[in-house]
Amino acid sequence: MTLQEATTVLIVDRSHDWGPALRERLVEAGIQVHVVDTCLTAFRFASVKKIDVAVVEYAMDEWTDTLCAGLELRGVPHVFTAVGKHDDVLVRRFPSEPALVDAVACN
Numbered sequence: 001m002t003l004q005e006a007t008t009v010l011i012v013d014r015s016h017d018w019g020p021a022l023r024e025r026l027v028e029a030g031i032q033v034h035v036v037d038t039c040l041t042a043f044r045f046a047s048v049k050k051i052d053v054a055v056v057e058y059a060m061d062e063w064t065d066t067l068c069a070g071l072e073l074r075g076v077p078h079v080f081t082a083v084g085k086h087d088d089v090l091v092r093r094f095p096s097e098p099a100l101v102d103a104v105a106c107n
Contacts, residue, residue, distance in 0.1 A: 010054040010076070011035045012042045012067060018081060022055065039067045046074040054078040 009031055013019030019035045026033045034049070036042050045051060054071050058064065058080035071078050 008032045008050055008052050009034070010042060010045055010051045012039075012054060012056045013037060014057055014063070018057070039063065039070060042067060043070050043074070046071060046076045051076045055081065057081050 009026055011019045011022055011033060013022075013035060014037045016037060019037075023033045023035050034045050034051075036045060042054065046054070051074075054076050056064065056067060056071075056078050068078060
């Protein structure tokens, strides 16, 4: 599923840098969007709402691992806001080969 095919997107932006701009663009396209900044809130949304895809701020840390594992348990596919230099690391850490999006393009 691509972002264009999704009807409900969960944006997890703990830095508060790119989520609002992406939300605005997706809402303009007619997509329902929820923006959160913590794992717990993301898990709550994914547990009670139908989420077609989550957009996750990529970081090489335990927070990201926990978030992605929790989303996978809830059956929520996710994409990362990361560009080229992390591709090989992403594939090793997340064997399902998550898709990548460039958050800078959302500003």
